[in-house]
Amino acid sequence: GKQAWWGYCDAQLGGHRDPNKHEAPVLQNFLRMYKSGGMAQMAPSPWMQMAMGGMGGGMGGQISTADFVKTGQRKSEDFKTAWQAYCAIYGNGRNDPSKKDEDFIAGFMDYLG
Secondary structure (H helix, E strand, C coil): CHHHHHHHHHHHCCCCCCHHHCCHHHHHHHHHHHHHCCCCCCCCCHHHHHHCCCCCCCCCCCCCHHHHHHHHHHHCHHHHHHHHHHHHHHCCCCCCHHHCCHHHHHHHHHHHC
16 A cells, blocks of 8 residues: 555655645545556656656656746646646746746645645
């Protein structure tokens, strides 16, 4: 169970392994997948692959956190809406990720998770 949780966290939740940091639906989804045997075929989400070094993987192709946010905004309307809401609340309404520091973007990733 512990290894499955760690794998799930690494693949889907940005490596955040503390169950207390996740909402109940996230935990319920993990338990549902674990009980159904769905953990074996789970791979990192495309977003996590990109964050860990691009779609090709490896450290050589790693993108900046600002580029990660820009790509997320282009690929997903929900992601874009979440970024805009986060910036409205915590970023003085300024939405340009290239003008944000790493800590601000990391806070946004926690906000998503």
